[in-house]
Amino acid sequence: MSTPEGHLVVIKDIAKLCNVSPQTVSRVLNQRNDVSPETRSRIERVIAETGYQPSILARSLANRRKFKSGADVEWENNVDLTITRHSKLQILPNSMWVMTGDSITACQRDLNNSADLGKGYVSFIDGLLTARYPFHHIRVLNQGVPGNTVRELQSRWQTDVINLNPDWLSVCIGINDVWQQFDGNHEGQSLATLTEYEHTLDKLLTITRPKLKGLVLMTPYFIQPRGEPMRTMMDAYSAAVQCLAQKYQAIFVDTQAFFDSAVEHVSVETLTWDRVHLTIPGHMILARAVLQSVCFEWSEI
Numbered sequence: 001m002s003t004p005e006g007h008l009v010v011i012k013d014i015a016k017l018c019n020v021s022p023q024t025v026s027r028v029l030n031q032r033n034d035v036s037p038e039t040r041s042r043i044e045r046v047i048a049e050t051g052y053q054p055s056i057l058a059r060s061l062a063n064r065r066k067f068k069s070g071a072d073v074e075w076e077n078n079v080d081l082t083i084t085r086h087s088k089l090q091i092l093p094n095s096m097w098v099m100t101g102d103s104i105t106a107c108q109r110d111l112n113n114s115a116d117l118g119k120g121y122v123s124f125i126d127g128l129l130t131a132r133y134p135f136h137h138i139r140v141l142n143q144g145v146p147g148n149t150v151r152e153l154q155s156r157w158q159t160d161v162i163n164l165n166p167d168w169l170s171v172c173i174g175i176n177d178v179w180q181q182f183d184g185n186h187e188g189q190s191l192a193t194l195t196e197y198e199h200t201l202d203k204l205l206t207i208t209r210p211k212l213k214g215l216v217l218m219t220p221y222f223i224q225p226r227g228e229p230m231r232t233m234m235d236a237y238s239a240a241v242q243c244l245a246q247k248y249q250a251i252f253v254d255t256q257a258f259f260d261s262a263v264e265h266v267s268v269e270t271l272t273w274d275r276v277h278l279t280i281p282g283h284m285i286l287a288r289a290v291l292q293s294v295c296f297e298w299s300e301i
Contacts, residue, residue, distance in 0.1 A: 009050055017046050029135065048092045088295040090214060090251075091129075091168055093136040098143055098164055099125075100153065101172035101218075104278065104286075105144025117142045120278065121286035128291060141166070149176045150192055150200045157204050167213045170290060172255070173201070174220030174237045175276055182230050194233075198240040205248050215250035216293060217241050218286075223259050223268055223275045251293045258289045 011029075015022045020039060027035050028043045035043075091097060099105055099122050107120025117123040117140060126140040143160040145152065153173050161169060177192050192200070209215055219238035224231045238256055245252035262271060262285055271282035278286065291298075 014043065014046055014050070017050075018043050044094070048094070087133065087136075088297055089133060089136070090294045091136075091138055092213070093133075093138070095136075095167040095213065096139045096141065096164070097168040097170070098141045098161060098166035099170045099172075100143040100161060102144060102148040102176055103146035104175065104276070105142060105172055106146050107144070107278075107283065109142050109144065111145065114141065118144065120283040121290065124284055124287035125290060128287065128296070132297065144172075147176060148173065149180065150174065150197050154200050154204060157208075161204075162208060162211075165211070168216070169208065169212055169214075170216035170218060170253075171201070172218035172220070174241070175222070175234070178220060178222070178230060178234050178237055179276070181233065194236055194240060197237060198244065201241070201244055202247075205244060205250075209248045209250075214294070215248060216253060216290060217245045217248075217250045218253040218290065219255050221256040221259055221276075223263065223272050223282075253289050253293050255286060255289055258285050 011022045011025045014025045018025070018039075020043065024035060024039065025043055028040055028047075104120065105118070105122060107118035107122070109118030109122075110116040117126050122140060122142040122144070129136070129138050129140065141164065143164075145156070145160075150173055153171075174197060177197050180189075180191050205215070219241045220234055221238070222228075222231045222234040226232070226235070235256070238254070242252055242254070244250070259271060259282075266281075268275065270279065271285065272278050
C-alpha cells in the first residue's frame with residue numbers, strides 16, 4: 001500500500017485508502033474516542049504501512065491558541081493534520097521495544113519498577129523517539145540487570161523477553177563474561193568461554209527471532225586501545241556477535257567502533273570512569289549508535 005514516489009501524503013490520501021472521511025482520520029490522529037474499533041484499526045494499519053509523519057506546522061495550526069483576558073485560553077482543533085514525508089524509521093508505530101543486557105543497559109533502573117528506564121542510553125533512546133515521533137507511540141522497556149553474564153541472561157530470558165512478546169529486541173551482553181576472566185575474585189570459578197557465550201546467545205536467538213519484527217545486536221566494548229589483553233578478548237566476543245547478527249538477519253551495532261571514533265577527539269575519562277561504565281556523553285554515544293542503526297531521522301530534531 002503506497003502513494004506515488006515523491007508524493008506528499010495528506011489526510012485525504014489516508015481517507016481514500018481506508019474508504020472513510022478525512023474527518024474520521026483526523027479523529028484517529030487526535031485520539032478521539034468517537035471512532036469504532038474496526039475503523040480505528042484499519043486507519044492505524046494504513047498509517048503504519050505508509051510510514052507517514054504528521055506535519056508539525058499543521059499540528060501547531062490545529063492546536064493554535066487564542067488568548068483572551070486573564071488565563072482563559074480557547075483551543076481550535078478544526079485544521080486537519082497532514083503528512084509531509086515518509087518516515088524512514090524502521091520501527092513501526094505502536095511497537096514495543098525491549099532492551100536487555102547488563103548494568104550498561106540497566107544504568108540504575110529500579111528492578112522492581114517495570115516502567116523505570118534507568119538513567120542511561122535506554123532512557124535517551126526513549127526520549128528521542130518520543131520527541132521525534134510523538135504519534136508513533138513506541139513503547140521502550142528496559143530489561144537490563146547489573147552484573148549479568150550471558151548465563152544470567154539465559155536464566156531470565158523467558159520472563160524478561162519472551163513473555164513480554166516484544167516487536168523489537170536489542171541485546172547488549174558480554175562485558176561481564178570477559179571482565180570476570182581478568183578479575184582475581186573469580187579465579188578457580190567456571191566461567192563462560194567464548195564458545196559458551198556464542199552458543200548460548202545462538203540458542204536464545206533461535207527461539208526468539210521468528211517472533212520478532214526486528215532485532216538489534218550490540219557488541220560488548222572496552223574503552224581502551226587495541227592490544228590491551230582485555231580489549232583483545234572483548235573484540236573476539238564482538239566478532240561472535242557480528243556472526244550471530246548475520247545469521248539472524250539482525251541489525252549489527254558495533255559499539256566499540258563508535259567509542260574508538262569518539263576517543264580520537266575526547267579523553268577516555270569523558271566517556272567512562274572505569275573503561276566500561278559510562279558517563280552521560282558515553283551513554284549518548286550508545287543511544288546515537290542504536291538509533292542510527294534503525295534509521296532515526298536526526299535532521300528533524
